[in-house]
Amino acid sequence: MGRFGLIRAFGTAVMLFLATAAVAGNEVSRQQGVPGGTAEVAGTTLSIGELYRYQSLIGTTPEGYSWSSDSDTVLFLWNDQGYSFRDIWTYSVRTGEKTRLTFLGQDSVPHAERPGISQAVMLGDSRVAFTLGGKLHIREPDGSVSPIETEKQAVRGLAVSPDGKWLAFVSGSPVDTRNRVTLGGELWIRSTEDRRENSARRLVGSDDPKIYVQDYEWADDSGSIVFHHSDDREMPERDIYFYADGELQNNRVIRAFPGDETTRARIGLVSLASNEIRYFDRPDPKHHIWDYGLSGDGKRLFISGSDLEAKEHTIYLYDVGSGARETFYQLRDPRHLRPDWQVDWAPADDGLIILTDRDGWLHLYHQRNAGEPPHQITQGEWEIESFAVDGTTKSLYFTANKSHLADRQIYRVPAAGGEVERVSGSASGTHQPVYSPDFSRIADWYSSDTMPPELFVIDTDRPREATRVTRSPQPEFYDQTWADTRYVEFSSHVDGMKLVARLIVPANFDPTRRYPVIVGSVYSDAVRNQWGGRRSHPTWGLDQYLVGQGYLIISVNVRGSWGQGREHNQTQLHSYGGTDINDLESGVRYLIAQGHADPDRVGIWGSSYGGLMTIMSLAKKLGVYAAGIAGAPATNVWHAYPSQMWIMGPPEGDDMPARYEAQSPLYHAAGIEDPLMIIHGSRDPVVLYSDTIALAEGMIEREQMFELVTLPGAHHGWDLENLPQTRFSFRKMIDFFDRNVKNRK
Template sequence: MALALRFLVIALLISISAVSQSDLSVKKIMQDPNWMGTFPSSVEWNEQSNTIYFDYNPEQNVSDSLYKIRLSNPSNIEKVSLEEQKAKVSPYGDYNDKRTQKLFVKSGDLYLHDVKKNRTVLVLDLGESIQSPKFISDSEYAFISNNNLYIYNVKQGQIQKKTNIESGSANDKESKKSEKNRWVEDENLSLLEEVRVQKKNSELRDENRKLLDDESYTFYLDKQRAFSFDISETGNYLTFQTYTPDSPDNTMVPNYVDASGYTEPLNTRSKVGDQDSPGDLYLYHIQKDTVFKIDTSNLPGITELPKYTEDYPDRDWEENQRPVTFSEVKFSPNDQKAVLSMRAQDNKDRWISLLNLNDGSFEVLDRQHDEAWIAGPGISNYYGGGTLGWLADDKHIYYQSEATGYSHLYLHDVEANQQKQLTKGNFEVFNPQLSMDKKSWFFSSSEVHPGERHFYKMPVMGGTKTQLTSMEGKNTVILSPDEKHMAILFSNSNSPEELFLKKTKASATAKRLTSGQSKAFSAYDWRTPELIQFEAEDGAKPYARLYKPKESVDKNAAVIFVHGAGYLQNAHKWWSSYFREYMFHNLLTDLGYTVLDIDYRGSAGYGRDWRTGIYRHMGGKDLSDQVDGAKYLIENHGVNPEKIGIYGGSYGGFITLMAMFNEADTFAAGAALRSVTDWAHYNHGYTSNILNEPHLDPKAYRQSSPIYFAEGLEGDLLIAHGVIDTNVHFQDVVRLSQRLIELEKENWEMAVYPVEGHGFTQPSSWTDEYRRILELFEDTIGK
């Protein structure tokens, strides 16, 4: 009997030891990331396609330095000297037709690089900043300076100003004079004859100069400012956009730990509803010496009311013209046509349009409408046009559209006004680019699996795709300028990015160039989380990462992690941007917790319907996906329904609050980090897409903001926030804490971090925050 008791005690001790054992700790995980090793980033090629540059840090310095690998000796990683860095050609600029020369700007000056000779020369130093360089021919270079188009003739050594765009108005100087100043000038002129003569002579000289200039046209910006200049292929046309500076009601974030010793305010963003001022687009016709303003009043559907207005029948809605934002203007190779993308500022419409270069009128080629909001890969840039351009035939344009529910690549015959879809299927296309000879496409896609990214080549008019990468995970390809080699940043789910080299052939073998993991990092057996799907209440099947503990330490408890950003993908097969959380999940699993990391509704990578599943109700399907994930764990993995916790940061913090306030029967504990508590206090660009504007659609904001549901808190809640967070302001959790105090809630606490913004930077802050998260789960669901 005593022997049996002894064996029982030993078994219990072994069990207890197993539960608490892990080679990881919060402090180890949250230390400076340099402990993990050094990993390449910001990869680019030199112009000769024989050297790869990248940021690297093998010396474990405060920040990365520039390194290179020569194709002639790919096993040797060299640090780039300061002299070579200064001489390095900018990755941005314009090539001539044969791609033997490149114009680029550095420090406001214009340079020319000879690709074959690998030689760079200074072309122009005007003392004024040069922008947007462009080849007109091998001997003529166009550029923008001080809001105007200039053409430099290399052979003649002459610079010609082609436009005359001026700030202010024609009568600016007179209009700015006060009544007192005008009186002083008039008195001075009446008293002093010589001054009157000089002023008269000056006015005559100005009139004669205008006559000599053939009374050239001047476009006055008045109170607007010009930006986004696009020069046509021949330099005969220039487009530019304007905006009127305004003063939105920005929020002041107090910095209590400023180096001065005083509380210094940080001037940050305004709140949703403070929309950017509508801008205008102009076409400068050089030969006609005049400017046309692009009139958007005839865009189809420009005055249509969105459907959400039907929820407010007592409000008088007027069908006004919606403000529009413009993409860059893309000119055809022969300079006879131009195309651009126009978007309603409420992001419910996008129009791809052909611009008439004779008078500034346009023809709409494609209208994409979405009652939620227009976005998706290749079309998600609010101020840009995303994927848009011309084929070499001067007849077809290309763009991306979510018309089928997934972002795909399209061609459009502008003469016949016919559209052709080049890629098809339940997957998305990323970053398409034309080959040098304009006969093929290169692009990445998720065709193999939503959690993988591969690189493809396809004929320009569509057809059979050739998959050029094969490693399972994420293959980020940087193609060499001569297109003969691919530099590949590759990672899988349990190993950070490393650099590989491969010939641009499907049959070629990828050669690994870097091995940056430290011994300390490699010593731990990092898990490859199982990528699973479960069924949600509406029949949808979210993807998720599942971490399962060993049976011997299983606590029958679970933690659900909610990724931030909303529109972000984390249930995939590559190294997560949430690498600290990934390591923390390994620690939790060691300690006996099951961990689930869900790509809930609103996440990226799954098409339009998934992206817009949260429209007008954040905390709706994105929250029910967490609840259904918890049910999946209970039914399939033996998790105790009373031992489930949830945590996340930013959008994940918001979902955590909604879970703790609205799903108390599911979640016993939660940690909400840097969380939005009231969407009416977040920024405009992100929030207005999903919830419209608070004064126009208050129902959407009230059903989406945690502060309205705080009375539902029953479980244990940790709130953590950086005081100088200029993204989700500290004010968010201050207002929520007052609400919890007024509701007399007792089971919550708040940790504040005085020197931290939205993304923590100090290991001590990370350690303190995640120590508190671990203690929360250990003291509640972990018992």
């Protein structure tokens, strides 16, 4: 039984053939070398304040797709005016009509930046259940909205049973109503026909909020639910003190460092009829769980997991009746880096479909019985990101970069193997599909380097065609001249590995001119053909502004990233601030060799891991960069999440502590000679602000000059929290780069 995650969405019904010139015009240049531009101006003339405004220039991204049981209607969350508050919309495939169901955001004050409704599902009879502010509500057919389960908070994870009779959800723990340390998680069900206010029945829960349901899925017969149960009681709690709003505050969190106790996890099965719970234990409960699922007949259960360092992938198969366990699949690679595995039941429960990189690239395999060699279904020097099983047609739908590293296109292939068919159109870009229950249609989040995200609907009987549902940008968006995005390839100057980069150039690019360059924002998986590149930070406007002012911007698919196979990513093992920053330097060398970059005016920036690479680059690559900006920089890997041991290794061994020190900027900062700015929120629980202070203290003692921008009370996503903070931070960055890179003396 597959679990199709909620993805983003959009709307205005226009039949669009993605192979036509209208969309094919989004195809970006992928040739070697960088040809000139034809526009009269470099790019946008808008200011940072005009690019980042409460009524978003690029519109509000449609989110949270959910299909009706008959696969006719897709529900999505959107604001057609471009404000932050998302209401519920539907699109009917049968009628082609787009309808707004709720109007809760019409009185919302724009500068409050309320996100609005976070999830919605259809209950049948034109009723919709949704969450707003952590509370559960019902929208009736007459348009009225009523809160239900009013005694519960932090409600999330809504899912209707396959037979449509039950609504399941997870709520926060009632022990601490403010959920200060941990959210908690109790599993509930209520009848979809019940109109009473507090009628839900608790299936799984604990008085201790550190024991919680993380996620779950329904059995095909709707008679039981399988769930992921987590226990954080042994993990340390940490106080993060900070000053904000005129007082000392404490962001107390559960937070493990490498070597600390971590979450203990197991999979359980609860019967709706009896409330009986059975647990299916693994040899080590601290090992990761990546996937789990009941067979269609409910008699077998698989659990896919790995050790903490993601070096050994193991799939256990259980007999649900007896609890007997067998090792179905196991593969160990001491250099394995990324846990991109996915597992699901094959059609008719005929074994398992496994997404694994056992041949060096992430591909699909079919294994019928425990211990037998898996049969490879897809192959080639490209990678699959995710897949879903259509049991009726015995097909596998998947997203992959078969067309180009930066793309995520939709494909399908017979489960028995055979020809791979492209389902999405010929235009380049990124697709994130949500499949209807019968796989007859796909709600498709689509974006490219020239198109902000929109919702399309694809009829799988007519692949490569799509109906556009939303049109999100404001009219002024289409009046601007936007920068041109290219993709370039070059070899590593260290070991010759093929590297790919996303390069943004002015619309009037002159290939004979040497431009100032910004490398960033640097991170893994940074080469994506979608509006703004990486979406973890809202840097689309910052990038457009900088290019409009005459900069080039380059992002390199550094080692450890997805998409170029195991040989490419495994060279990052034990090499934070090593192989990765060599790849960044290779990108700079390429632009200089092509005659496009001024070697004396190159800047670099990134946040979190990108901040680590920025500081390491300034410390170890003297003469390459004129200046750098490190946002929330991970300066000490001793304080990373234990999951980062995939790359940096465990906190013990004959090579310790040298191995961790080699990957921590804190121990290399003495080598920094060029201007550095650090931007960090004081409330950050991911990368501790105290680590930035430790770095600053050392630099002050050595009398190294740097600039520190502290954002009081800000979290790890310092440029995502509110527009005033975003605009302030980006203006500080622009001023810094203009002084130290563009106008460097």
